[in-house]
Amino acid sequence: MLRPILIPALLLAAGAGALRAQTDYYARVGAVGAGTLVRDAIGEEIRVRQSIAPMVALGASLPFSPGYRAGIEATLASGGFDAEQEGIGDTDLGTLRTASLLLGLDGPISSALRWRAGVGGLLYWPSEDTGIFLEGGPIRFLAGAGVDYRRPALARWDLMVSARYDFHRFTTDELERRGFTQAQGVSRVSLSVGLARGIR
Amino acid sequence: MSAPLRRLVLGSAAVAALACGDIAAPSRIDVYEWRLEAPSVPPPGLDTLSFHWGKDDLPVRIWVEDADGLPGHMAHAIDVWESAFLYGEFQATLVSDSAGADVVVVAGDPTTAVRAKRLHSASAPECSGATDLDVDVENRRLRLPIRLFIAATLPDVPGLERCLALTSVHELGHALGIFAHSADPRDIMFSDPGVELPSARDQRTAEAAYHTPPTLEVVRLEPLE
Numbered sequence: 001m002l003r004p005i006l007i008p009a010l011l012l013a014a015g016a017g018a019l020r021a022q023t024d025y026y027a028r029v030g031a032v033g034a035g036t037l038v039r040d041a042i043g044e045e046i047r048v049r050q051s052i053a054p055m056v057a058l059g060a061s062l063p064f065s066p067g068y069r070a071g072i073e074a075t076l077a078s079g080g081f082d083a084e085q086e087g088i089g090d091t092d093l094g095t096l097r098t099a100s101l102l103l104g105l106d107g108p109i110s111s112a113l114r115w116r117a118g119v120g121g122l123l124y125w126p127s128e129d130t131g132i133f134l135e136g137g138p139i140r141f142l143a144g145a146g147v148d149y150r151r152p153a154l155a156r157w158d159l160m161v162s163a164r165y166d167f168h169r170f171t172t173d174e175l176e177r178r179g180f181t182q183a184q185g186v187s188r189v190s191l192s193v194g195l196a197r198g199i200r
Numbered sequence: 201m202s203a204p205l206r207r208l209v210l211g212s213a214a215v216a217a218l219a220c221g222d223i224a225a226p227s228r229i230d231v232y233e234w235r236l237e238a239p240s241v242p243p244p245g246l247d248t249l250s251f252h253w254g255k256d257d258l259p260v261r262i263w264v265e266d267a268d269g270l271p272g273h274m275a276h277a278i279d280v281w282e283s284a285f286l287y288g289e290f291q292a293t294l295v296s297d298s299a300g301a302d303v304v305v306v307a308g309d310p311t312t313a314v315r316a317k318r319l320h321s322a323s324a325p326e327c328s329g330a331t332d333l334d335v336d337v338e339n340r341r342l343r344l345p346i347r348l349f350i351a352a353t354l355p356d357v358p359g360l361e362r363c364l365a366l367t368s369v370h371e372l373g374h375a376l377g378i379f380a381h382s383a384d385p386r387d388i389m390f391s392d393p394g395v396e397l398p399s400a401r402d403q404r405t406a407e408a409a410y411h412t413p414p415t416l417e418v419v420r421l422e423p424l425e
Contacts, residue, residue, distance in 0.1 A: 093288050131286050131288055134283055180223055182223055184223035
């Protein structure tokens, strides 16, 4: 199951020979916003939402045909989450970290713009195993896409500005234990800026 | 339709199907009456009294007498009830100073208390419990602290620790706002509880109590005249 992740990762880490020269590395910082995690109703409607969270992203890719690359991108975000209820207000539920790993492809749109799409997983990592995360944070399947804008900034480094959208369906073991069915569709959007080792 | 276009349409349909639908919350109709009926003033009639700790009251401060292992049992009871809620509605912490505590837990039988509405519980041979609610004569205000009494009636008998543990959970259930007893012995809030943890029905009832406007207002003042 881990083979699709491990093989490219090991190849990139090894960075041996000709691959090293063609490997594209980047790091970005930015912010990610997500939609509602849970909708519930006990008297009034309750919505559990994450705050806009700072994030870091690291990635690398290798060419597999002219103009196209395959790569891996990891993100880590940490922010608050709360329950909103009419008449009661917001209840702070603590800190919620998320980590994602996406395997994807990217290709050219124009000289400075590239598209990117991938699939992977998203781990929810709450600061405390309480409430909806009483049985721990889940790992959910994730699909995402985005665009990267790059322009030369330093001798070997490019300025990189990225926009991402991804989607997953959210539930937890505790919600299922309590009789919640199906899962909540959650969209996430992020904007980030960073540096990429230029491949010219 | 060309093959690439067909794949694109099918792929888009699959993504759209994934995106459709929200999480579906469970039905919460299976609850028991948690409110306390008290003679209305002036009579005749009954007032229905309900209470829950507000967001600004959290964490509820609980002082426990250091006897019969009660601090440990009450810490467990706090964990149990905090876990009953999904959205942080109830949180409590043990404090070392009884002055200013919201809930006071005493080892032993209840003393006579003027104006207190007493909820007797747990008539097992090993231990017993009771909760005193100091409600004013108009049934509008609840004066703090809420007093819990947990008594080891037969010291050093087998089953005493279990009895103290489940009685602590039961009495804290009263202190968080479940003022009435369940009629089902599978619930921790049954008048003579035999189970150690809240049932799903106990959890739903606690949730209902915390999402229903209370009739009692908390008062942190000197004894009412």
